[in-house]
Amino acid sequence: MTETKPFNSTEYMNHISLDCVIFGFNNNELKVLLLHLKYSKEYALPGGFLKYDETLEQAAQRIVKERTGLDKLFLKQFKVFSDPDRSKSNKAIFDADMAGIKPDKSFFDKRFISVGFYALVDFRKVKPTPDLFSDHCDWVSLNTDVSMLLDHKLIIENAISTLRLQLSQQPIGLKLLPRKFTMPELQTLYETILGRDLDRRNFQRKMLNYNILDKLKERKTGGAHKSPYLYSFNMERYQKALEDGLSGIW
Amino acid sequence: MTETKPFNSTEYMNHISLDCVIFGFNNNELKVLLLHLKYSKEYALPGGFLKYDETLEQAAQRIVKERTGLDKLFLKQFKVFSDPDRSKSNKAIFDADMAGIKPDKSFFDKRFISVGFYALVDFRKVKPTPDLFSDHCDWVSLNTDVSMLLDHKLIIENAISTLRLQLSQQPIGLKLLPRKFTMPELQTLYETILGRDLDRRNFQRKMLNYNILDKLKERKTGGAHKSPYLYSFNMERYQKALEDGLSGIW
DNA sequence: ATAATAATGTGTCGCAATGACACTAGGTGT
DNA sequence: ACACCTAGTGTCATTGCGACACATTATTAT
Structure with a gap:
């Protein structure tokens, strides 16, 4: 699944996207796996769209696998982001354009509501893999302040709050630490x-x-x-x- | 806002719906406000669709207001339901048909993912109001087992689990009880x-x-x-x- | 080698929260 | 007056938790 297929918008449902906050723990720091966009020079969350025959959970697994190489991860929905203006001035389109990918404008120009997922992964097992729009894929410490696409900074903050609340209900230690x-x-x-x-x-x-x-x-x-x-x-x-x-x- | 406008699908975004689990507490029982569908004779959660310039939260407030008459309620997203088959055999369409409402098939026949909200209301203040598809609107005790549309029973179960987990984090007592x-x-x-x-x-x-x-x-x-x-x-x-x-x- | 440094392993003490439980007070219906 | 039910209040033993001290072991500097 490391093959890089061209993006074909007809495979995906309109209006619905996913953003995944992938947490890893390394060097005694909590980190998030981010993509660095080729041209807009911003960081973005690994994200994607929903295929016609998938559940959101399956889509999230697919997206996370493409960026980490890992299967069957611990993934949780935490919030839907639906501000009507959130996907305006979507630099990802610009980035796609610059990358010569010919994005389908009628797809990308639509309003998207995005379902936020968080994933907990064993840092050492991840092979960070950029996508079509990005030049690299890095672990970024939560203390580091970087410029981010759209409302992605807000999404990360929400993910952390959720993580904190669910610390006693979810197997967070188990999933984030090595055996x-x-x-x-x-x-x-x-x-x-x-x-x-x-x-x-x-x-x-x-x-x-x-x-x-x-x-x-x-x-x-x-x-x-x-x-x-x-x-x-x-x-x-x-x-x-x-x-x-x-x-x-x- | 008690006016009953005809349903016009062009006002709403495709693929995205909302379902609201409205909790009330009366006679020492936890109850949920449900609609009784005119022809399919099932109960359904108050629900609706997202307008082009609304957030999901605004849509949920609008939907709940139409069914209860109440403003500015306590509302929380709790989960998105995205099984690709969840909206198949949608009896609401059948019901609309039977009600002579001429539903826009190209709208309703699409796949919908539904964002679940729960609301906490003061039972005594609610004026249950049916919608176009339903003949009445009732408080139903959680102990009562009734036949429900699609995956609405599952949605209610998820809402209760969430309520239980959030009992110490949300003003649940405050919102469900009279002053x-x-x-x-x-x-x-x-x-x-x-x-x-x-x-x-x-x-x-x-x-x-x-x-x-x-x-x-x-x-x-x-x-x-x-x-x-x-x-x-x-x-x-x-x-x-x-x-x-x-x-x-x- | 030896000592200084720094992090880990282990134990104590007192207070506060909790679970289990009993008695008293104030209403109703007979 | 009495039974009956529900609500108000108190006690006691145990546990959980915060604050804290001391011994142990590895590395590093002298």
Whole structure:
């Protein structure tokens, strides 16, 4: 699916688009996978349109696979963006034009409402792949302020708020971390999403009390200072625990 | 806005519809406002389509106003329903036909993805008003099992799950209850949404500790047995408390 | 080597929130 | 007057949580 087919607007439904906020966690930072548009020099969310025989969820999986190479990812709808003016002055068209792609104006000029999805992925497994309109595809830290297409900055902010609210209801840690991880890494992930510091000792106690982690014999070596233990999620217990929601608000 | 204009499909965007799950609380039961279709004899959610210059939120307000007479209601998107087959065998068309409304087939025959909204309203203020396709508009208790159009039963189930998850983040009590209410009423509302019983004394203690209620001098008279005190929400403090979320899961 | 540095592992203490539960007070109907 | 039902209020033991201290282990500087 790395083949780059020309864009054919007749395959897609009018008026409906998708934007995917793909979260990854690396170097103790929460990052989002963004496309850098060839000519307008802005960043844009990976997005796309709905085929006639797809659900939105299937379309989102397809779009995310094209940008990451990954299958069957954790994806959630979080909001529809429907401001009538949101897709005006769509620089993506301009970009397509400049790229010599001959966009179908009667398709792109229409009003689009966009369904926002967020995805949680294991950073290391992703092969960032640009699309027809972009020259590269990068992980961008949430602290970095870059110029973005249309309302994409708003969409990312909404995704983060949702992530924060759903931290206790969705398997966020499981999806964002590699299989083996350390307690400090898990804590930093939580701190990044919540936007505030947590007490190291209380965090560990609470996490362990959930009884969803397996402490491994191994330690993570190589880093400076004392080697932390590695943990992995106990899938069964984690899944079961999420059904009620991990009690408490962090 | 009680005027009944003929349906003109050219005012609306193709492919996009809305369905509104309007919740009310009466007689200690959670109820949903439904339309009863004239000819197919099924119940349907109040719904409609998106005008070219509206946001989805504005469309939802418009739709809910037409069915309830109420303005500026509490409305939240909760999910988009996009199964490609969801709008097949759309009995609403049949119903329109039978009602002699001459529906624009080229509009209705298209595939629609539907954005689900839920609304929280004060039961007593609503004037249920049927639309062109329906013969009446009723409050239906969630315990009642009625035959419903398309995937509308699924949509309602999703709305309730969302309501449950958001019970601590949204002003649900405030919007569903009259200005003055009793503690047992508030408790029953919580129990209905959560689907389980709560301890009377612990519930009261926890609620009062949030410091969001004003205990009034009055008592609710007329009922059998001991008269309960009336309470009202302290808007400022409630609003402020919700910003963090009412701590704890019920 | 040795010490300084910095991060991790582990434990304690007191307060506040929670769940389980019992008694009293105020209404109705007989 | 009494039974019956519902509402108001209080207690107690346990748990959860925030604040905090000390020991351990790895790297790095001297």
